[in-house]
Amino acid sequence: MLADIDTWVLDLDDTLYPSGNGLADQMKALIRGILSRHFGTDDAGARRIQAELIAAHGTTLRGLMTTEGLAAADILEFEHHIDYSVLRSDALLAEAIAALPGRKFVFTNGSAYHAEQALARLGLSDHFDGVFDILAGQLIPKPYPESYRRFVEQFSIDPSRAAFFDDLAVNLDVPEQLGMATVWVGGEPAPGTAPYEVIAQRRWRVWELAPFLHSLTAPAVRPSTM
Numbered sequence: 533m534l535a536d537i538d539t540w541v542l543d544l545d546d547t548l549y550p551s552g553n554g555l556a557d558q559m560k561a562l563i564r565g566i567l568s569r570h571f572g573t574d575d576a577g578a579r580r581i582q583a584e585l586i587a588a589h590g591t592t593l594r595g596l597m598t599t600e601g602l603a604a605a606d607i608l609e610f611e612h613h614i615d616y617s618v619l620r621s622d623a624l625l626a627e628a629i630a631a632l633p634g635r636k637f638v639f640t641n642g643s644a645y646h647a648e649q650a651l652a653r654l655g656l657s658d659h660f661d662g663v664f665d666i667l668a669g670q671l672i673p674k675p676y677p678e679s680y681r682r683f684v685e686q687f688s689i690d691p692s693r694a695a696f697f698d699d700l701a702v703n704l705d706v707p708e709q710l711g712m713a714t715v716w717v718g719g720e721p722a723p724g725t726a727p728y729e730v731i732a733q734r735r736w737r738v739w740e741l742a743p744f745l746h747s748l749t750a751p752a753v754r755p756s757t758m
Contacts, residue, residue, distance in 0.1 A: 533736075534713055534748055538634030539694040541683075541707075543674075544647055545640065546699040547717045547741065548625070549654055553618045562610040563592055570600065591641065594671040604667065611646050621655030628745035635661045639683055639696070641673040642666060662687060674703040680710060697741070708735060717741050 542548055545556060567578035585595025596602045629636060637660060640647050644665040651657045668686065669679040684691060696707035697715045704714040715728075716737040722729045727744050729737040738744040 534695055537693055537695045537713060539687075539689055540629075540632050540634065540636045541639050541689075541694055541696045541712075542629075542636070543640060543698040543700075543703065543717075544638050544642060544650055547697055548638070548656065549619055549622070549650070551699070551718070555614070555616070555618050555650075558614050558618075559610075562613055566596075566607060566610060567592070570596075570602070590673045590676060591666065591671070593666060594673070597671065604671070608643050608645070611643060611649070614646075614649070616649045616653045619650060619653035621653065622742065623655065624746070625742040626655050626659060628742050628749070629656065629659045631749040632745065633749075634693075635687075637661060637683075637687060638663045639674070640665055644668075674698070675700075675706055677706050680706045684710065704735070715744075 549555075564575055564578040564582060567573070567581050568575065571577065571581055573581065582592050585592050585599070589595035589598055593604065593607050596607055597604060638647050638651070640663065642665060644663050644667065647663045647665060648657070651660065664683045664686065666673055669682055672679045672682075674680070683689065691707070691711040694707075695713040695715060696704060697717055698704055699716070699718045701716050704716060708714050713734040714736070716731065716735075717739075719737065719739055721739045722737075727738060727740070727747055731737055
């Protein structure tokens with residue numbers, strides 16, 4: 533399984549670290565604060581405006597730049613107020629990623645700054661060959677096809693030899709269409725003891741990333757080929 537893969541593409545938030553540590557809540561609250569101040573509204577109003585911006589433009593960032601003329605740097609300044617200390621290094625995950633053959637990339641809808649801060653806290657800064665962020669995608673986020681195409685072109689990716697990992701199933705549709713193997717990370721374990729669930733040909737779901745990645749490179753526990 534995945535023996536032909538030489539390019540590993542991993543989402544950051546809720547993929548390289550589990551959900552529930554409060555980091556996502558921090559980011560959402562900070563973004564709503566920007567909206568509240570800019571539009572002179574309360575938290576409920578900020579939530580409504582954010583939902584409208586995301587529905588129309590894909591992300592709050594792109595929506596604010598398009599409709600309000602705000603600069604990306606001014607909006608993304610909120611990231612400098614995130615408390616990244618909620619993240620902890622994961623030696624098992626670092627070892628598993630280091631053992632993967634070929635190139636490894638982070639593909640995030642956040643900024644490169646956010647990725648750098650998070651990867652440093654996770655002890656993963658030296659384990660990736662590049663980060664593709666929302667600015668590299670020209671403000672077009674996952675799951676829009678243009679974002680993935682820019683990523684493939686920028687890093688000269690052969691989709692047939694790439695695996696894409698994300699905590700949102702919708703973000704895996706385009707990679708699958710491009711010919712990548714896809715892995716949906718998260719959720720409750722399926723019944724039984726298998727470290728993964730087969731969803732379709734070259735598409736899996738795993739609930740713990742590090743053990744799954746270890747199983748790909750440890751011959752004694754390597755999953756059987758599908």
